[in-house]
Amino acid sequence: MASVQTQLIVSEGKTHGRAGQATSGIGNLLARARERYYHPSGNRFDELVALAEKGLALDPDNGEACRLLGTGIWHQVYIGSIPWNRANTDRVMLFALRALVAEQADEYAHWTLALAHLMAGQHQRANVCLRTALDINPSCALAYGSLGTVLAWAGEPEESIVNNELALKINPSDPLNSHRYFGLALAHYVASRYAAALESASRVIELRPWWWLGLMIYVASLARSG
Secondary structure, three states: OOOOHHHHHHHHOOOOOOOOHHHOHHHHHHHHHHHHHHOOOHHHHHHHHHHHHHHHHHOOOOHHHHHHHHHHHHHHHHHOOOOOOHHHHHHHHHHHHHHHHHOOOOHHHHHHHHHHHHHOOOHHHHHHHHHHHHHHOOOOHHHHHHHHHHHHHOOOHHHHHHHHHHHHHHOOOOOOOHHHHHHHHHHHHHOOOHHHHHHHHHHHHHHOOOOHHHHHHHHHHHHHHO
16 A cells, blocks of 8 residues: 555545547546645635636546545535635536546545535435545545544544544555644544643644644634633
């Protein structure tokens, strides 16, 4: 297994039999879009979305383009560069569903749909999607970590912690592990373990000091821990 699961998305491409895509115009666009996961700042996700939109314009049925576009918009929302509202939630849901139609056996398509359900506050549906992703690939760190976050938001802190810690164990070098530490911080906060929440929130701030959710859980944990 690669040490960085985000790198799996970039290197494998999950093209599922699209012969010649790697050397085609759309292949180049999607390769450049995947590379943006290595640079998780607001402008890089903006670039990811723009590239995925161009790829989808070339091939409206391309599952990878739909998936990249859905996850790109989700990251824009989650880091705060665009609003967390119904319109953007609907956009993520639309592209996630289109990705799943094209790539039903792809764990990342189910993961993308889970992100859409998380945005919509549909925690049980997100849970089902992530467990399906793990049925397909039991080593998918992204699915374990996202499941941990979903469980924390759903008020199930102990299982959340187990899944987030497993994601970190499987893939300790993922560039987006700030999400895992946020999930841990939120879970500990929900469980009223504010010192532990502050410790995990501090890791979020170290990795992504400008992230609004990280700052929110850090300040809340700091206040509660005294």
